[in-house]
Each structure stands twice: as C-alpha cells, then as structure tokens.
Amino acid sequence: MSLHHDLGDVGIASALRRDGRVAGALYLVVVLTGIFCLAWVPSQLGTDAAGAAAQVGVFRAGIAAFLLMQVAFLLLPLAMYRVLGDINRHAAVAMVALATVSVPIGLVTLSHRLEALALLESIGQHPPASVDAAFQLSLQRYGHGMFIAKLFWGLWLLPFGWLVLRSGRLPRVLGLLLLLGGVGYVLQVFGGLLPGFANSSLSNYATLPAALGEIGSCLWLLLFGVRVGVVRTHSA
Template sequence: MHELTRTARMTGLFYLGMAITAVLGFLVIRPQLFVAGDPDATLANLVTHDSLARAGVALEMAMVVTQALTAAWFYRLFRTVNSFAASGIAAFGLVNAVVGLVSAVMLATAIQVSADPVGDPTATVQILYLVSLNMWGVGALFFGLWLIPMGWCVLRSGWMPRVLGWLLMVGGVGYVLSPFVLYLARDAQVLFDAMAYPASIGEFWMVGYLLVRGVGRKAPDAAPPPVHPPAAVAG
C-alpha cells in the first residue's frame, strides 16, 4: 500500500466519522427533542431527556472535529492534482466545521437554560434550536461548495470513477442552490430535500470508494523506484 492509498483511506475514515455523527445528531437525536411550533414540548423534552440532549451536543462537536480532519486530509490527498481546488475543499470544509461549532454552542446553551432558567426559558430554548436549525439550512451553501472542487479533483486525477466526480459537482451545485429555494419559495421543503439527494449519493459513494479502494490503479506511487542505467552504459 503506497502513501497515497493510506492517505485516501484515512480521509475516508474521517469522512465516515463525519457522516455518522451528523446523521445521529441531526436526524436521530434532534427530532426527539425539538418540536416545531410547540416550545413547551421542546423545553419539556430537554428537561426530561437531559442525557439525550447532551449526547446530541457531543455528536455535534464530534462532527466538527471529523469535518475539520476530513477537510485537511482531502487537501493532502488532492494537493498534487490541483492545489487551488484542494485548498478550496479544505477552506470550505473548515467553514462547514464552524457552522457545526456554532450550532453546538446553541444546543449547549439551550440545555443550560432548560436546567437553570433565565428569563422565559420556553421561548429562549425554542429560539436557540431554531437558530441551530437555520445554521444547518444556510450552511448548505458551504456543504455544497466543498463538493464542487472535490468533484473537480476526482475528474482531474483519473484515480476514481468520472461519474463520481460529476455526481459530486452536480450535488454540490444542488446544495448551494437549496437554501435559496428554501428561503425564497414558501412550502418548498420537499424540493429542498430532493436537491440534497445527488450530493448524499455522491458523498456516500466517495466514503465507500476511499475506504474500500483508496485510489485507482492510475494513481502514482508516492516514491517511484529510481531508474539505473545498464551496466554496459554505466561502464
């Protein structure tokens, strides 16, 4: 296994960790706590399920860590393909991490307010969860922006299926456009969700490819063996 394959598999491992923590925190735990349109129920859930709420914050923080590591390792993987695009993956990925960081702060503050009320805890907790939710909604801009240079690097490298590269780029554009659809068109939640499907397929394909295959056969070795002249010529 050469250096590039090891880098690819470490990138895939961090990417998988990011996906797992994001899914568990945002799609599994959050719906059990936050009730849209019912602040009293949200506050009651936080008080009753304090451990679950704290687990949600821990998962959000874990997502931040794995997102940052994924961004850094994608730069390491693709820097020889196109340094500008690789830097874009890292930069946009780190912005994603900041989005998650702010969201985690909101959730942690909501837990603190539910345990030690300040002012109107019912309204405060609901607002904090709404801000966190909208951080993720607006954050889709950068969730998409980091997929576009990622797909471009896949296409330029020749190490991975070209279809994967195009899927990542199309999914990235869809992600970038989705917040505009969500906030400009009322009752467009279904379309907003649908626009994320290509990106989700591309990301899970990328994770699987990095972990199972690493890089394709066309990828260069990290340190190719030296070429020595024939003995007769050397003499």
C-alpha cells in the same frame, strides 16, 4: 534511472493508498456523527422544552457528536488534499478553504444548542412558559446558523467533485454526484430564501446526490482505496 523511477512510483502509490484510507476513516466519522446528530437526535426529541427535557441525555449526546463531527470535518479536507492536491492545486486549496470555513460557523452555531441544554436543565426553576419560549428561540438561532453552514457544506463539494472527476482516483460517478450535491446544497440555501421553496419537492431532494456521493466516497476509500493506475499528474 528506470529502477529509481519505478521505485518512486511505487512509493507514491503506497502513500496515496495510505492517505486515501485516512481520508476514508475521517469521512466515516463525519458521516456517522452527522447522521446521529443532524437526523436521529432531532427525530427523538419533542417539539417543546418539556418533550426535549425527557430526552436530555440524547440532547447531550447530539451536542457531543456534533463537536466530534466538526473536528473530523476540519481534518477531512486536509486528508483529501493529500489524495487530490497534485491534480490541480488551485481547486484543492479551494476545497480545503471552503470546507474549513464551515467549521467555526458550526461551532458558533453549536453555542445556541448549549444554551438550549442549559434551559432544559433549569426546568422547574423558572415558569415553564418562559423556559419554553427561550428554548424555542435558542433552537431557532441554531437553525439559522446551520442554514449558513449548509452553504459551505455544499460549496466545498464543487472543487472536490471536480477533482474526483478529473483524477479518476475514485469512480467518476462519485465525482458527478458530489458536483450535483454541491449545486443542490447551494440551491437549497438560496431557494430557502424564497417563499414556499422549503416545502417543495426540489428542496426535499436537492441534497440527495450529495448524500450518495459522500457516503459512496467514504465507503470506496475504506473498502477499495485510491485508484493508483496513474499517479501524480501535476497540474497548476
């Protein structure tokens, strides 16, 4: 009986390590594509249609990266469920649900980016002023959609961070950073509805713990894997 039990624990530990590596690889895709399309691409584009048209290839690459990010982000919480789902089923289901909700929001939001791309390709066929006005409107709609998606990018971190803290399968400091980051995202979204908050120091640094926690979790899973000293501690 003891031998069968030990073999079962070995199999569970092996599965956890494998699932952790898969989750880490998916997280790496999310992190890299997110940095590219949400940070680097906007920094390369001008503030008007003419400036963006000069970098239309970069604009296209940003759209492709965003699509890839959404696919990876759809799979990531499912992979994390396999790593943490046995710790607390309700929290794990909430983690998956909150992350998954953001994907259709992000894809609908991306449609405005595609509208903007079509406008860039039509420069020269219409008066520049009308193209630029429509381009700015498309980007504004894109920004509004991202504002909503950001709420769920934060909410999923709350059950995720709690599961990391409770399980100990990743360093607990990462769980704390994920929790603080989730709160930061929510604060940034609701605070953004208040006048002047968007330009405050609190808004600028609210999501820093999330960045540290998510990049840290990604690297830990890839480099060290899941801690399996204690495995499958079922909890309702």
